[in-house]
Amino acid sequence: MSRSFGLVGLPNAGKSTIFNALTAAGAKVEAYPFCTIDPNHGVAAVPDERLDRLHALFPVKRKVPTTIEVVDIAGLVQGAAHGEGLGNQFLAEIRGVDAILHVVRCFEDPEVAHPTGTVDVRRDIEIVEAELLLKDLETLDRRRERLSKVARIGDKTARAELAHLERLITAVGAGTPIRNLDLSTDELALVRDLAPLTAKPVLYVANVGDAGENAHSREVAAVARETGAGWVAVRGRLEAEVAEACADEEERRAFLAEYGLTESALVRLVRAAYTLLSVITFYTVEGPEVRAWTVPQGAKAPDAGAAIHTDFRDRFVLAEVMRLDDLLALGSERALREMGKVQRAGRDYIVQDGDVIHFICA
Ligand SMILES: Nc1nc2c(ncn2[C@@H]2O[C@H](COP(=O)(O)OP(=O)(O)OP(=O)(O)O)[C@@H](O)[C@H]2O)c(=O)[nH]1
Ligand SMILES: [Mg+2]
Incomplete structure (x- = not known):
């Protein structure tokens, strides 16, 4: 079964650009915030050198790689959970994904507005994660409201679930993502059921711009280390252009080699994501x-x-x-x-x- 990923991040972080780099789907990319309104859904075949070599050994009719699904939504801004901007209403779109790709802007470009004026990796990450936490709080609160009515009439299972809910609500309310909690079997079942966003593994995608890794992306690496998340650096715009211009991985690789890159963003990102998901x-x-x-x-x-x-x-x-x-x-x-x-x-x-x-x- 193919694994699915949801892109989140501030407006103009380069989510749609990364979406295009992964899927070559040609989603709209603009220098103004909230360019993405309706979510983009895409599928990408995972380039796999081992599969190519196996196919060379068994030259049968079809070579079928694994695929990934990617969802690109509108940017999140501070206050999104209370209706600011557009991102919040689409968070439900990524409830079903296996992992979150959190795109962090690490490039400086005066032509591309930053929603708060400057690139500040830690603050930018915090703004987005706060919105995810608030969205979860809303999900958990709604469940609590419904359950407490049943619990009041003495339903034992409802009361037990309510206790688990309370613990999750306290943690999320205090700013702890659910993925960082040690969950009991019952709590895990509840989490499977409600699919809160902060329970999903996170891969930070540092969008570093054409020049490659920099002080901002090193900061992303540090955050990833501290929080047990994965991370990968991607030259968003360059990779999107290459993905759209080149039909296959081999052609892409030849192009990227000119920039000193040996593998496409898709290959590196999938490797990091598969490791994160333990598949x-x-x-x-x-x-x-x-x-x-x-x-x-x-x-x-x-x-x-x-x-x-x-x-x-x-x-x-x-x-x-x-x-x-x-x-x-x-x-x-x-x-x-x-x-x-x-x-x-x-x-x-x-x-x-x-x-x-x-x-x-x-
Ligand atoms: N200089 C530079 N610009 C980039 C890079 N990646 C993306 N951009 C530009 O940043 C702008 C925003 O990119 P998008 O991909 O539309 O950003 P987004 O996160 O999808 O934005 P919203 O949909 O508005 O939330 C566009 O003008 C892109 O061309 C990059 O690597 N370097
Ligand atoms: Mg977009």
Whole structure:
């Protein structure tokens, strides 16, 4: 299943620019704030060198990469939660995403207005996070209001849930994002249900401008370290131009090399995001298709099979597992079989990043 990401940030931070760099979808980008009104939704195929090499070894008809979904919403400003600006009404759009991409403006450009006049990374991050916290408070409060009526008539489960809600409300009210709390099983269930924004993992995207990393982006790195978030530096405008001008990753790479960059923003961002989400990639070669799949780290073979087809979990008999590195080194499946390097794995096998798996089902 593809992972989804929601872009948040101040107006003019470069969210739509980053959206375009990732999806090459050509969303509207302007030097004035609130250029984005309606949310942009896009899908990007994840460039994957390992998949390319696997496909070269098994030149079947189709090469199917994993995909990511990206949602780009209007900028958030101070007071958004109380109706300022446009961003707040669209926060609901990103309730369903797996992780937040928080775009932080790290470029100076007098042509592009900054909503508060100057770039100040810590303050800018705080403004946006405060809005996310306020949005969560609103979500949690609404649930509390509804539940307290039921709890009053003596419903035991409602009363228990209310207690969990109170703890979350106190923490969020004090400025602690839910992702930083140690949650009990019951609280986790509640969080799954309500999908509050501050429970989602955050990847800071430092939009550094054409010249590359600078003092502002180093500050973003420091914030990420302090809060346990991920971060990645992206030359937004340059990457968006390259993404839109070049049809494939190879062409992009040749272009970016001229600027001393070895990989596109999409590749680097996905790598950081997959690490943050603790997901790994495995591969299949079946019929006319070589294909990449993402599953949570620690997934057992039947669960990985279920990513392909839900009934693989129950029908699972055996997985034949090859290491992609072995395949690339030895050049053929046959060579691996002869060397005894095809592992027959049972239900308890934990899938590893880079496995090439053939599922045998009943
Ligand atoms: N100099 C410079 N300008 C950039 C860069 N990235 C984006 N911009 C410019 O910043 C302005 C705002 O970019 P957008 O991508 O529209 O910003 P946004 O965050 O989507 O803004 P809203 O939709 O208004 O919230 C545009 O004029 C972009 O061209 C960059 O790397 N360097
Ligand atoms: Mg925009």
